[in-house]
């Protein structure tokens with residue numbers, strides 16, 4: 001078992017009684033301030049500033065018995081009143097990166113629904129909302145990644161029509177902003193149509209920022225990216241504050257995951273192997289059980305000398321996979337790889353398929369799901385846990401033939417959740433999978449960010465959060 005006292009494990013309590021809408025957290029006496037700051041991306045106030053902090057922020061002991069107060073609040077959109085917002089142009093960065101089918105229909109609108117409370121609050125307070133997001137990972141302007149298919153759903157959820165711009169910067173956008181009424185919403189085109197977005201180009205950030213007076217970041221799913229519309233704009237827009245979704249995610253994930261009930265398990269799958277494989281290293285410091293599925297597993301099989309046919313493999317991560325297996329052993333973490341897989345002769349819903357042992361994937365075939373024996377052993381392992389975080393489907397669940405493993409794990413988690421286990425689901429596709437099975441409502445927390453929640457758990461700073469203004473301490 002992993003040690004419950006791993007260096008970056010913190011004991012956090014929510015300050016649920018705070019009258020401010022900012023996220024405030026009380027810290028236990030065992031806490032070390034510096035690692036926590038690193039972990040959350042929040043600055044922890046110097047204990048000596050205690051006298052300047054509101055009495056309602058509980059005083060706690062920090063370090064070696066010194067009496068102090070820790071306030072980790074980021075300024076929230078809820079701290080802004082009608083006086084701050086009426087008639088103001090507000091640049092809202094949301095994560096509206098929703099899955100679309102081949103006909104451009106939204107197959108899961110969780111992220112859109114999650115963004116609505118912040119937009120509604122701004123609208124109700126007379127702001128002019130300039131709403132922005134990315135969709136997918138386009139390289140330049142790519143029609144299939146346009147935000148156009150989202151307009152009707154956003155309008156429907158808000159109860160009034162949203163105007164859509166054809167670009168995210170430039171004279172046409174400026175004209176639309178100028179004609180935006182108080183309480184109106186303008187949806188910009190995919191911010192990733194400009195390569196400068198992901199480069200966090202300061203000139204580009206300045207152009208985006210020039211559209212507005214202030215900034216609200218509600219894109220938790222993209223908070224781990226330092227991009228022009230998440231981090232860059234904060235340098236030019238004051239105030240830059242957290243939206244309600246961003247706050248809610250941090251409150252839940254920090255609270256539940258930093259001091260998990262044990263045994264604590266993580267399930268990692270999906271196809272973003274290169275971005276997730278690194279997370280495994282730090283997960284090994286925190287979890288007791290680690291289950292790997294999805295496209296992740298073939299890099300591990302290959303590292304062990306098995307043939308993987310034409311399955312997804314990250315060749316440059318083979319050494320890392322080998323060292324992770326060794327590290328799991330050294331840490332006493334029970335790392336489970338599927339013992340059998342469902343293989344296909346092509347990447348298609350109507351592919352021929354069969355179940356084979358993980359060690360017997362023939363050439364020309366690719367693994368697209370975990371097999372029945374693996375479902376059984378994964379379910380048994382999960383049955384022993386008290387906290388589970390799941391990121392990334394077990395297989396290509398979009399194709400019914402290869403959705404069985406993902407659905408079985410979703411049902412197992414739903415069952416455990418109803419029996420007192422804390423279940424946290426993160427990631428666009430993982431959430432879509434859980435929605436598809438119809439068990440999203442019984443999970444403890446559905447996070448809109450897969451990579452972001454993993455990086456938070458990993459102990460990394462989230463640049464999109466770090467860049468926001470700190471809440472003003474209230475004088476006693």
Ligand SMILES: Nc1ncnc2c1ncn2[C@@H]1O[C@H](COP(=O)(O)OP(=O)(O)O)[C@@H](O)[C@H]1O
Pocket residue numbers: 269270271272273293294295296312367368369391392393394395396397398426427428429430431450451
């Ligand atoms: N064995 C596999 N081979 C290829 N793709 C896979 C495999 N298993 C899962 N996937 C794909 O992974 C995608 C989700 O991956 P990812 O984006 O990492 O998850 P999330 O959005 O939950 O973080 C899904 O589209 C799914 O089809």
Ligand SMILES: O=C(OP(=O)(O)O)[C@H](O)COP(=O)(O)O
Pocket residue numbers: 095097136137221222225426427428429448449450451452
């Ligand atoms: O879908 C997302 O991440 P996730 O799949 O890790 O949840 C976010 O929209 C971030 O997208 P990105 O990983 O292309 O930066």
